Amino acid sequence: MSEVMAAEGFLRSLTDSGVGFTLAPTGSTARREMRNNSGSCDYTSDTDILCIINAEDIDKTLTQKRKSFQKLSLILMSTDALSYPSNAVLSIDFDALIENQLKLSKPNFASSSTAGFISYQAQPLAYYSAQLNHSAPEAQRRLLSKISISCLKLLYLADHVDRRSFVYERELLAYNNTRISNRLICKILNRETPDAELTSIAEILQHHVSECQVLTQFTRNLTSTSLYFLDKQKYSQEIIEAVFLENNRMSRADALF
Known part of the structure; x- marks a missing residue:
């Protein structure tokens, strides 16, 4: 490579x-x-x-x-x-x-405990959301897409709390969620939604996550996810740093070149 x-x-x-x-x-x-x-x-x-x-x-x-x-x-x-x-x-x-x-x-x-597993699976949502307001316009498309897919995965995990493995996008294609149509899920996964629509979708999906008691109950184990639910905009830099410390067991400055 x-x-x-x-x-x-x-x-x-x-x-x-x-x-x-x-x-x-x-x-x-x-x-x-x-x-x-x-x-x-x-x-x-x-x-x-x-x-x-x-x-x-x-x-x-x-x-x-x-x-x-x-x-x-x-x-x-x-x-x-x-x-x-x-x-x-x-x-x-x-x-x-x-x-x-x-x-x-x-x-x-x-x-792994349910709280521990779901907290770590909520990290991508916290990480991408924390970057959104400080990113260049050309990067926001990718971040909004990743935020939306991260939300879909978390909602999937809320319905499959015994899951202890990575959730692949292809698995979400067969996911029946009462609040999100299968057609919309397919559009999100295939990156077929225009920017304006995707912005709205990302906000709606994050709202669904914040209203899901299973997810809010089991995502308090980590600093990054706790700060996301507290105020993802106010604590954006702290969230990003916390993700590296929790994820890589190294600081962001040390982990990246």
Whole structure:
């Protein structure tokens, strides 16, 4: 992958420093989430590479990161993050890792509490919503789409509270929600809604989430999701930082290049 080739110098420096790592592609393309890509309302999906490192190697890794002046699509993640059912961890295909020096295997979250699991699944909604008001107009289309899909997934989980695995978009196509028509769900998932309509849809879906007692009851375990329901606009920067600390077990500045 071109992202890995661009990062070869940094990865070589980790190896030279005795730091092992595992590379895991993330994003809808890496997850093989296929959609119609049929209309002018669609957008290009990005693919990032998680560079997972042992928690005890973070300081060594950050030392090498500070020596790298190149902007890379790598996102650093501590192995500590694999103990929590975040969307990022659940969406990793552990059978298709680019490199697995750490010999990581898929974690099992079957015993996760409902509150813990749903809180982590609400993180994407908190994260994308926190970015919306500070994003460029060309990025808002993608954020509104992700907010809408995150809401659909949360409403799905509210009806399937025993679920402990990643919710794929294709599963939502068969989701019968009394408040949202199947036709609208298909339009959202296939990115067929124009901007003005999508803005309204995202607001309505967020309202449905905020009125769902199951979701509001079980999303107080994390700082990011608690702040989202408290005031997502007022605490937008705090939400973004909290997501990285909870998701990657590293600060935003440390995790990103």
